[in-house]
Amino acid sequence: MVVVVVVSVLVDVIAPGDPFASSGPSLRPPTADHLMGTDNFGRDIARAVAHGVRTSMTIVCWVVVMSLVIGLAVGMISGYRGGWVDDLLSRTTEVFQAIPLFFLALLVVGFFGAGIDHLILLLGFTSWELLARVVRAQTLSLRQLEFMEAARSSGASSARIIVRHVLPNVLPAAVVVMALVGSRVILIEAALSFIGLGDPNQVSLGYLIYSAQPFLRVAWWMSVFPGLAIVVAVLAINLTGELIADVLGPRRTISGARTRIGGGAKGLVQAEPQLAPGTLASPDPERPR
Amino acid sequence: MLPVSSAVRFVLRRLVRAVPAVGTILVLTFVLIQLAPGDAVDALAGDGGDQATNDYLRSYLQLDRPIWEQFASYVGNLLRGDLGVSFVQGGTPVAELIGERVTATLLLVVTALVLSSLAGVLLGALAARWPYGRFDAALSTVSLVAYAIPGFWLAQLLVLVFAIRTGWLPVQGMTDARAEYTGLAAAADVARHLVLPAAVLSISELALVSRVTRSGLLTELSRDYVRTARAKGATERRSILGHALPNAMLPVVTIIGTRLGLLLTYAVVTETVFGWPGLGALLLSASQSRDRPVLLGLVLLVSVSVVLANLVTDLVYGWIDPRARQH
Numbered sequence: 001m002v003v004v005v006v007v008s009v010l011v012d013v014i015a016p017g018d019p020f021a022s023s024g025p026s027l028r029p030p031t032a033d034h035l036m037g038t039d040n041f042g043r044d045i046a047r048a049v050a051h052g053v054r055t056s057m058t059i060v061c062w063v064v065v066m067s068l069v070i071g072l073a074v075g076m077i078s079g080y081r082g083g084w085v086d087d088l089l090s091r092t093t094e095v096f097q098a099i100p101l102f103f104l105a106l107l108v109v110g111f112f113g114a115g116i117d118h119l120i121l122l123l124g125f126t127s128w129e130l131l132a133r134v135v136r137a138q139t140l141s142l143r144q145l146e147f148m149e150a151a152r153s154s155g156a157s158s159a160r161i162i163v164r165h166v167l168p169n170v171l172p173a174a175v176v177v178m179a180l181v182g183s184r185v186i187l188i189e190a191a192l193s194f195i196g197l198g199d200p201n202q203v204s205l206g207y208l209i210y211s212a213q214p215f216l217r218v219a220w221w222m223s224v225f226p227g228l229a230i231v232v233a234v235l236a237i238n239l240t241g242e243l244i245a246d247v248l249g250p251r252r253t254i255s256g257a258r259t260r261i262g263g264g265a266k267g268l269v270q271a272e273p274q275l276a277p278g279t280l281a282s283p284d285p286e287r288p289r
Numbered sequence: 290m291l292p293v294s295s296a297v298r299f300v301l302r303r304l305v306r307a308v309p310a311v312g313t314i315l316v317l318t319f320v321l322i323q324l325a326p327g328d329a330v331d332a333l334a335g336d337g338g339d340q341a342t343n344d345y346l347r348s349y350l351q352l353d354r355p356i357w358e359q360f361a362s363y364v365g366n367l368l369r370g371d372l373g374v375s376f377v378q379g380g381t382p383v384a385e386l387i388g389e390r391v392t393a394t395l396l397l398v399v400t401a402l403v404l405s406s407l408a409g410v411l412l413g414a415l416a417a418r419w420p421y422g423r424f425d426a427a428l429s430t431v432s433l434v435a436y437a438i439p440g441f442w443l444a445q446l447l448v449l450v451f452a453i454r455t456g457w458l459p460v461q462g463m464t465d466a467r468a469e470y471t472g473l474a475a476a477a478d479v480a481r482h483l484v485l486p487a488a489v490l491s492i493s494e495l496a497l498v499s500r501v502t503r504s505g506l507l508t509e510l511s512r513d514y515v516r517t518a519r520a521k522g523a524t525e526r527r528s529i530l531g532h533a534l535p536n537a538m539l540p541v542v543t544i545i546g547t548r549l550g551l552l553l554t555y556a557v558v559t560e561t562v563f564g565w566p567g568l569g570a571l572l573l574s575a576s577q578s579r580d581r582p583v584l585l586g587l588v589l590l591v592s593v594s595v596v597l598a599n600l601v602t603d604l605v606y607g608w609i610d611p612r613a614r615q616h
Contacts, residue, residue, distance in 0.1 A: 094310070095309055095310050095313045099313070099314060099592055100553070100554060100591055102557075103554065103588040103591050103592060106576060107318065110581065110584040111581065112324075187439055191439065191440075191554075191558050194558060195557075195558060195561055195573050195576065196573070206439070209442055209445065212445065213562065216445060216449060217453055223442065223445045224446070226442075230438075230439050231434070234436070235433070235434070235437045
């Protein structure tokens with residue numbers, strides 16, 4: 001993760017120059033000059049990959065911030081308030097969950113043109129549904145605990161309770177979920193630009209792999225390195241999410257999610273929808289009471 | 290009021306729940322069309338059209354009607370299965386374009402669904418047999434990585450290794466264009482072309498299915514009835530396969546609906562790598578030529594099938610597990 005962040009922040013220092021500019025003979029295998037080889041226009045792949053990583057991370061950051069705000073608000077309010085507010089918000093969440101994100105993104109790009117800003121807005125407004133459900137379940141189970149009772153009986157307002165007591169307790173779980181969302185965003189963006197719907201003015205990892213397609217027979221490096229970059233970025237985000245969750249809250253936040261993010265939490269993403277609402281935050285024997 | 294059995298009520302309740310999802314998809318797509326810069330006339334006539342023609346086209350396409358009337362006719366057309374005509378491909382109905390392609394995609398998706406379900410359950414069961422053992426650890430590491438690999442890249446890697454380097458499998462297409470096969474030979478030909486794309490689709494799914502199977506099995510294995518089975522002297526294999534697995538299958542069934550949506554998404558992208566003549570190729574050309582009706586038709590088709598798949602899953606689940614009908 002450190003590498004990914006450093007690359008995206010310092011891209012102009014370590015890989016200076018225009019990634020679209022030619023910098024040597026075309027279709028050369030990796031050498032000391034061009035660590036990842038060059039493409040059909042003689043562009044340096046290492047430089048393109050560095051810029052691509054930055055594009056991905058920019059999108060991820062914005063989307064994560066947007067869905068964090070929406071998801072936390074929806075989840076905490078619906079879990080804390082209950083009643084018709086909860087019903088309404090839960091139904092809305094379900095609908096968002098039923099819409100295949102990739103196809104929606106495709107439609108938006110097809111109608112409004114390709115652009116990072118469109119992509120960020122779209123993914124930001126549609127990626128919060130998982131977070132909302134997890135936060136809601138957590139909030140529901142928090143409500144039962146004694147310290148909440150204590151806060152309520154000492155006259156704290158709902159808003160104060162939500163911000164001071166609920167928020168810190170749902171944050172670890174939220175971080176795990178956001179890591180998942182972040183990696184999903186990278187993959188969606190890569191897939192979109194792979195089929196040629198990325199922002200034409202930004203280097204994107206998916207686009208690099210797309211342009212490698214006709215040259216698979218002669219230049220494997222054009223495909224292999226950008227792909228590796230995606231894998232590293234996704235793994236980095238997942239593992240960091242796990243790490244932050246461990247630091248923030250040393251208890252098990254979501255049953256199973258902490259053990260192994262890739263399988264565990266992905267299983268959670270997919271398996272959860274049909275289960276009863278309480279399943280996510282099932283009472284955990286290890287949680288201090 | 291007529292007495293209605295609980296089963297019928299369950300089915301009805303689930304049907305009603307699917308309606309808002311489909312409704313939202315319709316509204317959302319309609320809003321997108323309205324918001325998009327330029328309308329159908331701009332797309333059809335281009336920049337050079339004169340005002341009179343444009344006005345005629347607008348009234349012909351009923352774009353001058355109030356917005357809610359347009360929405361009503363939009364929904365009405367969709368309900369009759371009319372998806373409009375392609376802007377680019379000489380006015381061919383979108384439904385026809387999709388119909389030509391859908392079989393190839395279904396073949397691919399269903400193969401991957403079956404393959405990954407069987408293998409995933411098997412792997413998950415093996416992992417649960419010796420939890421936290423070497424196999425379990427290996428499996429979870431592999432699924433962690435498998436989740437991070439974009440399907441289209443995996444597809445290219447497989448093509449590099451199994452088609453280009455070794456020449457074992459065909460690089461592209463669904464049939465061998467140079468040979469005329471009939472009967473079994475034709476099926477074998479398609480099967481050979483199917484191996485790589487189906488493998489790509491299955492691998493990302495395998496991780497998911499095996500995780501769900503594993504955790505489901507571990508929960509079931511700690512229950513009393515499994516202890517009873519073991520106490521009666523049932524072998525470990527029999528306790529797992531005969532007693533625990535059927536119950537552990539419930540969550541595996543549950544995720545089929547979600548997986549279908551994912552698979553369709555991955556299939557579209559995977560198809561483009563392999564030149565598989567399915568919906569993916571259509572989607573690709575439509576999105577590159579900004580052929581809006583085709584794009585819209587495909588998105589609607591996929592979204593609605595995901596909702597339907599979820600509905601069917603719910604119903605099947607309720608049928609297998611009567612407890613679920615209570616909620």
